[in-house]
Amino acid sequence: MTDLRDAAMTSKAWPFEEARRVLKRYEKAPPEKGHVLFETGYGPSGLPHIGTFGEVARTTMIRRAFELISDIPTRLICFSDDMDGMRKVPENVPNPRQLDAHLQKPLTSVPDPFGTHDSFGHHNNAMLRRFLDTFGFEYEFISATEFYASGQFDDILLRACEKYDDLMKIMLKSLRDERRQTYSIFLPIHPETGRVLYVPMKNVDAAKGEITFDDEDGREWTLPVTGGQVKLQWKPDFGARWAALGVDFEMYGKDHSTNTPIYDGICRTLGVRPPEHFTYELFLDENGEKISKSKGNGLSIDEWLTYASTESLSYFMYQKPKTAKRLWWDVIPKAVDEYHQQLRAYPGQDAAQRVNNPVFHIHNGNPPESRMVVPFSMLLNLASAAHAETKEAMWVFIRRYAPDASPETHPDLDAAAGYAVKYYEDFVRPTKSFRAPNDQERAALLDLAGRLRGYDGAVEDEALQTLVFSVGKDHGFEPLRDWFRAIYEVLLGQSQGPRFGGFIALYGVAETAALIEDALTREDAQSGG
Template identity: 75%
Template sequence: MSELRDAAMTSKAWPFEEARAVLKRYEKAPPEKGYVLFETGYGPSGLPHIGTFGEVLRTTMIRRAFETISDIPTRLICFSDDLDGMRKVPGNVPNQEMLKANEQKPLTSVPDPFEEFESFGHHNNAMLRRFLDTFGFEYEFYSATEFYKSGQFDEVLKRAVDKYEDIMKVMLKSLRDERASTYSIFLPIHPETGRVLYVPMKSVNKDDYTITFDDEDGKEWTLPVTGGNVKLQWKPDFGARWAALGVDFEMYGKDHSTNTPIYDRICEILGMKAPEHFTYELFLDANGEKISKSKGNGISIDEWLTYASTESLSYFMFLKPKTAKRLHFDIIPKMVDEYHQQLRAYPTQDIAGQLANPVYHIHNGNVPESKMVVPFSMLLNLASVSAAEDKDQLWGFIQRYAPEATPEGNPDMDQAAGFAVRYYNDFVKPTKKFRLPTDQERGALENLVAALRDEKVALEAIAKKNADAGNADEALPTVDWQDEEFLQSIVFAIGKNHGFEPLRAWFSCLYEVLLGAEQGPRFGGFIALYGIEESIQLIEDGLAGKLVG
C-alpha cells in the first residue's frame, strides 16, 4: 500500500493531481466535520445529458484518488437545483402548452409533462439518479427544494441577511447598471402564484430575517427568508451552498469559470473556506455546438449504452477533461477499441504507468482482463460484409479466427458483437456507398484474388516488392493463411507492386470498393477474420459490380 501511495503522490494523472490539491487543505489538521466533501451540482431544467454524468464520474475518480493518498473519510453529494424557476420550456419534452402555463414556477412545482412523477423536477431527478445508479456510483442525493424547506439552509440564509450588503457589493460589480438597479440576491416565491419572482427588495430586515418587496402587481409582501419561502439567485446560491455544506471540492464546466471568484468570495463572506475546483471544457455536438439539456442535442447516456459498454463511455470522459471534445456517435467505435487497448497494456506497465492508465481510474484499481479477441471496428466491418442481423452470425467468424473464444468465456466480446450489429444497422449501413474500381485498382484486386488462391503467386508478389525496395535477399515469410501478418504482407506487397502512391490510395480502394466506406480495418486482419474464400468472393463481387446497387 505504501508503494501505491508513494507513486500516487507523484503521479501526473489528473485525478491524482486534483486529489493532492484537496489533501493540501488539511495538511495542518484534519477536517472538523470528520470527512472531506466532494459535490456535484445538477440543474434539472431538462433531461439529464451525458455531461452531467461526466461531472459525477470525474469527481468520483478524484474522490477515489484522494482515498488512495489519504485515510480521511469522504462523502460525495449530488445536489439538484430543483427549486429554480423554469425560465423556459425545454423543446424535447411533451405537453409544451402545459409547461408554458407553469413558467417561472420552481421545477418541483411544475407538473410532470410525462405524467409519471410528482413534478417535472422530480422526474428529472429520477432520471439522473437512474443514470448514476446504472454506473454504480456511491453518492448522496440532495434536493434544493428539501434543503430549503427542511430548514437545513436556514442558518446560512440568516447569515446572508446579516451580510447582505457585503454580498451585494460582490454581485453588483459583475452586473450591468440596468440589472444592478433592481437586483437582489434573494428571490421570493410568491405565496399565491407560486412563481419565483425577480423583483427588487424594499427592505432586508435583520431584526427578524425577513424581506419586503412588491410583487409584479404592486402588492407588498413580507416573507421570512427561511423555510423555503425565498431562494437565492444562482450565483450567490453556489457560494452559499458551499458554505452550508462545507464543500471541499466541486468541478464545473468552463462556462462557470468567470464566476469562480464570485462563488469563492460569497462562500468566504458566509464564513467558510472556498472549496478546490476543477474547470472542464464543454462537450460539443456533431456541429461543434455546446450540448444542452434544453436543446437535447449531443448523445444521451441511454443512447451511448445502446451501442457500447459503460466502460467505453467512462474512458471517453477520462480523456483530456480540459480539452473540448466532440460527443457524437461516430466516436463510439474508437473509444471501445482504445479502452481495450489500455486494458491489454495495463499488466505490462510499471506502477507509475498503471496509475496514469485511464483503466486504473475507471475500475478504481481493480482492472479486469480484456477478452476482446477482435476489435470493435473490425466487428463493424464483419457485420457489414456478412449482412449480420444478430451477434450469433458474427460468432461463426469469431470462433474460426479464435477457436478458444466463446460467448460465455468472452462476455465483453459477446456484448460487443451485439453492439456492433446494432451500430452497423443504425449508422454504417445507411451511409455505405460502394464504387467500381479504376483500371489500376482492377488489376491490383485481380492480383490479390490470385495471391489468396495460390501461395506461389502470394510469395512472388512479396519477393517482387522486396526486390523493388532493394531487399532482394530478404527472407520470405512462412505461409500461414490464418496469420494476419502474412496476409497483410500480401496486401501491402500488391499495393506497392501496382504503383499506388501514396500507398493509402490502395487501402482506400479496398475500403471504398469492397466495404462501401472511406475508412476501414487493417485488411490482413480482416481477411483472417472473414475467411480466405469469403474474402475472395467479396473481391470478385466488387470486381463484377455486384456491390454497387
C-alpha cells in the same frame, strides 16, 4: 498498495493532480467535519444529458484518487437545484404548451409532462439518479427543495441576511446598470401564485431574518428567509451551498469559469473557505455547438449505451477534460477500441504506469481482463461484409478466428458483437458509398483475390497483412495507404478501417477472395461490361 500510493503522489494523471490539491487543504490539520466533501451540482431544467454524467464520473475519479493518497474519509454529494424557477419550457418534452402556465414556478412545482412523477423536477431528478446508478456511482442525492424546506439551509440564509450588503456588493459588480436596479440575492416564492419572484427588496431585517418586497402587482409582502419560502439567486446559491455543506471540491464547465470569483466571494463572505475548483471544457454536438439540456442536442447516456459499454463512455470522459470534445456517434468505436487497448496493457505495467492508465481511474484501481480478441472497428467491418443482422451471425466468424472464444467466456466480446450489429445498421449501412476501381486498383484487387485463392500459409493477422502489403507494392501504389483506401472504398463502401490482414483472418481467406470477386463483378454489371 504502497507502491501505488508512492506513484500516485508524483503522477501527472489529472485525477491525482486534483486529489493532491484537495489533500493540501488539510496538510496542517484534518477537516473538522471528519471527511472531505466532493460535490457536483445539477440544474434539472431539462432532461439530464451526457455532460452531467461526465461531471459525476470525473469527480468520482478524483475522489478515488484522493482515497488512495489519503486516509481521510470522503463523501460525494449530487445536488439538484430543483427549486429553480422554470425560465422556459424545454422543447424535448411531451405536450410542451401545457407547461406554459407554470413558467417561473420551482421545477418541483411544475407538473410532470411525462405523467410519471410528482413534478417535472422530481422526474428529471429520477432520470439523473437512474443514469448515475447505471454506472454504479456512490453518491448522496440532495434536492434543493428539500434542503431549503427542511431547514438545513436556514443558518446560511440567516447569515446571508446579516451579510446582505456585502453579498450585494459582490453581485452588483458583475451586473449591467439596468439589472442592478431590481436585483436581489433573495428570490421570494410568492405565497399565492407559487412563482419565483425576481423583485428588489424594500427591506432586509437581519434581526428577524425577514425580507419585505412588493410583488409584480405592487402588493407588499414580508416573508422569513427560512423554511423554503425564499431561495437564493443561482450564483449566490452556488457559493452559499459550498458554505452550508462545507464543500472541498467541485468541478464545473468552462461556461461557469468567469463566475468563479463570485462563487468564492460569496462563500468567504459567509465565513467559509471556498473549495478547490476544476474547470472542464464543454462537449460539442455534431456541428461543434455546445450541448444544451433544453435543446436535447448531442448524445444522451441511453443513446451511447445502445451502441457501446458503460466503460467506453467512462474512458471518453477521462480523456483530456480540459479540451473541448465533439460528442457524436463516430467517436464511439474509437473509444471502445482504445479502452480495451489500455486494459490489455495494464497487467504488464509497473505502478507508475498503472496510475497513469485511464482504466485505473475508470475501475478504481482494479480493472478487469479484456476478452476483446476482435477490435470493435473490426466487428463493424465484419457486420458490413457478412450482412450480419444478429450477434449470433457474427459468432460464426468469431469462433473460426478465435476457437477458444464463446459468449460465455468472452462476455465483453459478445456484447460488442451485438453493439456492432446495431451500430452498423443505424450508422454505417446508411452512409456506405461503393465506388468503381480504376484500372490499377482493379488489377491489384484481382491479383489479391488470386493470391488469396492460392494461399496456404498461416491464417494470422500479420501474415495476411504482409500479403496485402506485397500486392500493393507490386502494383506500384505510392503511398501504400492509397491501396488500402481503395480496398475499403471498393469492397466495403467506406474510406478507412482496421488492418485488412486482421479482417481477412476474421472474415475468412476464401470468403475475402469471394468478396473481392463479387465487388468487381458488381461493378462490371453496373458499367455494362
